Amino acid sequence: MPSTQTYRRLYVWEMPVRLYHWLNALAIAVLAVTGYLIGRPFTVGYAQEASFQYWFGTVRFLHFMAGYVFLFNMLVRTYWGFVGNRFASWDKFIPLNRQAWRDIVEVLRIDILQTRGTGPIHIGHNRLAGLIYFVTFFIFMFQGLTGFALYGPNSHSVFGNLAAWVVPLMGSEAVVRQWHHAMLWFYVLFTLVHVYLVFYHDYVEGRGTTSSMVGGWKFEREDRLDD
Amino acid sequence: MPRAGNSLWEVMREKGYSRRDFMQFCTFAATAAGLGTNASAAVAKAFEKKDRPPVLWLHFQECTCCSESFIRASHPMVADVLLDAISLDYDETLQAAAGHQAEKCKADVMKASAGKYILLVEGSVPTKENGVFCMIGGRTAEDILKEAAAGAAAIVAWGNCASYGCVQAAKPNPTGATAIQKLVNKPVINVPGCPPIADVMVAIVTHILMFGRMPELDSQGRPKEFYSRRVHDTCYRRPYYDAGLFVETFDDDNARKGYCLYKMGCRGPLTYNACSVTKWNGGTSYPIQSGHGCLGCSENGFWDNGPFYRHLPSFPGFGIESTADTVGLTLGAAAAVGVAAHAVSTNIRKRKLIHDQVVEAVKDTPDSKEVE
Ligand code: HEM
Ligand code: HEM
Ligand code: SF4
Numbered sequence: 001m002p003s004t005q006t007y008r009r010l011y012v013w014e015m016p017v018r019l020y021h022w023l024n025a026l027a028i029a030v031l032a033v034t035g036y037l038i039g040r041p042f043t044v045g046y047a048q049e050a051s052f053q054y055w056f057g058t059v060r061f062l063h064f065m066a067g068y069v070f071l072f073n074m075l076v077r078t079y080w081g082f083v084g085n086r087f088a089s090w091d092k093f094i095p096l097n098r099q100a101w102r103d104i105v106e107v108l109r110i111d112i113l114q115t116r117g118t119g120p121i122h123i124g125h126n127r128l129a130g131l132i133y134f135v136t137f138f139i140f141m142f143q144g145l146t147g148f149a150l151y152g153p154n155s156h157s158v159f160g161n162l163a164a165w166v167v168p169l170m171g172s173e174a175v176v177r178q179w180h181h182a183m184l185w186f187y188v189l190f191t192l193v194h195v196y197l198v199f200y201h202d203y204v205e206g207r208g209t210t211s212s213m214v215g216g217w218k219f220e221r222e223d224r225l226d227d
Numbered sequence: 228m229p230r231a232g233n234s235l236w237e238v239m240r241e242k243g244y245s246r247r248d249f250m251q252f253c254t255f256a257a258t259a260a261g262l263g264t265n266a267s268a269a270v271a272k273a274f275e276k277k278d279r280p281p282v283l284w285l286h287f288q289e290c291t292c293c294s295e296s297f298i299r300a301s302h303p304m305v306a307d308v309l310l311d312a313i314s315l316d317y318d319e320t321l322q323a324a325a326g327h328q329a330e331k332c333k334a335d336v337m338k339a340s341a342g343k344y345i346l347l348v349e350g351s352v353p354t355k356e357n358g359v360f361c362m363i364g365g366r367t368a369e370d371i372l373k374e375a376a377a378g379a380a381a382i383v384a385w386g387n388c389a390s391y392g393c394v395q396a397a398k399p400n401p402t403g404a405t406a407i408q409k410l411v412n413k414p415v416i417n418v419p420g421c422p423p424i425a426d427v428m429v430a431i432v433t434h435i436l437m438f439g440r441m442p443e444l445d446s447q448g449r450p451k452e453f454y455s456r457r458v459h460d461t462c463y464r465r466p467y468y469d470a471g472l473f474v475e476t477f478d479d480d481n482a483r484k485g486y487c488l489y490k491m492g493c494r495g496p497l498t499y500n501a502c503s504v505t506k507w508n509g510g511t512s513y514p515i516q517s518g519h520g521c522l523g524c525s526e527n528g529f530w531d532n533g534p535f536y537r538h539l540p541s542f543p544g545f546g547i548e549s550t551a552d553t554v555g556l557t558l559g560a561a562a563a564v565g566v567a568a569h570a571v572s573t574n575i576r577k578r579k580l581i582h583d584q585v586v587e588a589v590k591d592t593p594d595s596k597e598v599e
């Protein structure tokens with residue numbers, strides 16, 4: 001290990017990426033809570049007449065509104081994958097060459113076998129994280145499609161009609177709802193593991209991973225900056 | 228005996244109906260087809276002149292609830308006219324003829340009126356084991372269906388069986404029960420329901436007779452007029468749903484007050500049918516009005532999305548008590564335990580590495596003394 005370590009401050013996550021990240025996290029939090037309530041409405045006090053309360057309607061409204069935020073946010077991020085900086089680029093998510101797969105194995109070794117890392121650490125997403133976000137992207141799409149397919153009959157929304165084909169494909173709305181609901185748990189699992197891994201990498205790498213999604217900056221030792 | 232060649236009015240008159248009865252029928256037909264009462268004169272004109280097409284009604288794997296429903300149409304004359312005057316030239320349940328005589332009658336119709344007759348099909352068709360599970364007159368259902376479909380002007384699939392396969396197609400579908408639309412390569416009018424509403428059935432047949440073509444269908448082949456809205460959209464308990472006022476058990480006070488049955492497993496929010504508008508038994512009531520949730524009987528695969536008295540269906544492969552939430556919660560707990568274990572092991576295995584780094588970094592900073 002070199003005796004002198006100078007750290008450079010690197011601008012990694014541009015504003016649209018950060019905005020996407022937190023809007024997405026917020027939308028998903030709202031969707032997960034309201035979605036769970038739609039699936040299992042709790043018992044409220046039954047003192048009032050129906051005409052004086054609308055809580056279930058409001059929960060559903062919040063779900064649909066957050067659904068729109070979720071969709072458009074995802075579309076903007078996809079666009080940014082083509083025009084943003086190299087850390088935001090779409091090709092960071094897809095392991096297209098041998099080196100990328102070797103990196104994935106390396107990250108797995110660090111994370112699971114907990115060995116000491118040897119190669120250079122990626123400044124942006126590591127390759128494994130990138131691949132997981134890529135898979136996640138399809139699950140986001142699945143949730144958006146099943147969600148808007150269910151939303152269609154509730155509204156005159158163009159987006160609902162655009163997703164109408166999902167229902168006959170999956171068999172019936174009961175099946176669509178079943179899987180839309182089941183996927184709620186994917187988000188719970190993902191968030192749990194994702195947040196843990198962010199903290200974990202922050203801890204073992206010491207480069208300010210967590211705060212990078214807030215301010216955009218990461219810190220890297222100069223001797224490692226060959227990436 | 229096929230009576231093709233007579234108009235509806237002529238047949239009715241022959242049967243002893245009055246002109247007034249006929250006009251009443253035309254008015255019903257006009258409204259059923261969505262034309263409004265003042266179109267009844269035009270309808271009458273059509274029924275006076277137009278030749279009445281023969282109708283064949285085939286029965287395959289079914290329970291006859293569709294036929295039972297049909298003969299209980301709210302306008303008794305309508306069912307009467309359709310069954311009696313319009314004639315079913317072949318219907319195993321209702322025809323007088325039997326055996327070879329009946330089969331010959333059907334063959335005659337298919338020959339004499341090729342391309343003109345209306346084919347109504349009740350029941351699904353088994354396809355496993357070469358279709359031995361349903362044979363009539365020594366022939367398989369599939370064979371009979373394909374032959375009859377070839378010359379039909381219009382094909383109607385009655386009920387969930389013919390539209391989607393219904394209970395026979397429920398997992399594991401031992402007979403390979405298959406929907407009509409999957410076996411014939413012609414457009415099929417699907418009229419799902421277990422059974423479909425009598426007045427809906429009558430209206431659809433009337434529509435075909437009157438216009439000589441199919442009603443407008445949605446992407447799943449269902450007439451838009453009756454299947455474009457969910458039971459939930461026009462349910463009179465809907466305000467309770469929006470207010471979050473739910474029946475919790477069938478014998479609680481909320482049930483007595485008529486609150487929404489969503490938590491009792493009501494499938495109204497995902498079921499396309501006319502129950503809450505047309506209602507049953509001549510507009511008397513419909514299941515939800517009688518205090519029972521919708522089972523989703525007009526939906527594809529509704530038997531496999533049980534249990535009926537719970538909102539969330541069982542999660543496939545995890546037994547009847549499990550829902551997506553039980554499975555998800557278990558996975559969530561497992562992940563939390565995994566994460567905690569990983570955190571502990573990180574602190575054990577990487578402690579030295581991190582300690583070295585921290586000490587090094589701190590040493591290198593100019594004001595390291597203060598920190599140390
Ligand atoms: C992270 C994303 C999402 C999660 C976790 C989620 C979760 C859920 C859950 C658990 C349900 C209850 C299902 C049930 O048991 O019946 C639900 C219902 C529903 N969701 Fe989502 N959802 C998400 C995204 C969306 C999106 C993007 C839309 C599109 C607008 C959407 C539209 C709907 C609709 C229409 C329903 C049915 C509500 C009703 O008819 O009352 N969801 N969602
Ligand atoms: C305290 C909460 C969270 C923190 C500190 C956090 C932090 C981060 C960081 C630092 C990254 C980039 C690191 C890397 O490349 O591995 C990231 C990426 C990402 N996070 Fe989070 N996150 C949080 C919550 C969430 C939640 C709740 C979700 C959604 C369920 C989420 C979804 C994502 C996605 C999709 C990316 C990829 C972003 C992109 O490149 O566009 N995060 N997060
Ligand atoms: S009883 Fe069923 S159909 Fe009626 S509002 Fe409630 S959930 Fe919808």
Ligand code: SF4
Pocket residue numbers: 420421458498499500502513514515520521522523524525
């Ligand atoms: S309310 Fe539902 S289950 Fe009952 S008859 Fe109508 S569609 Fe079928």
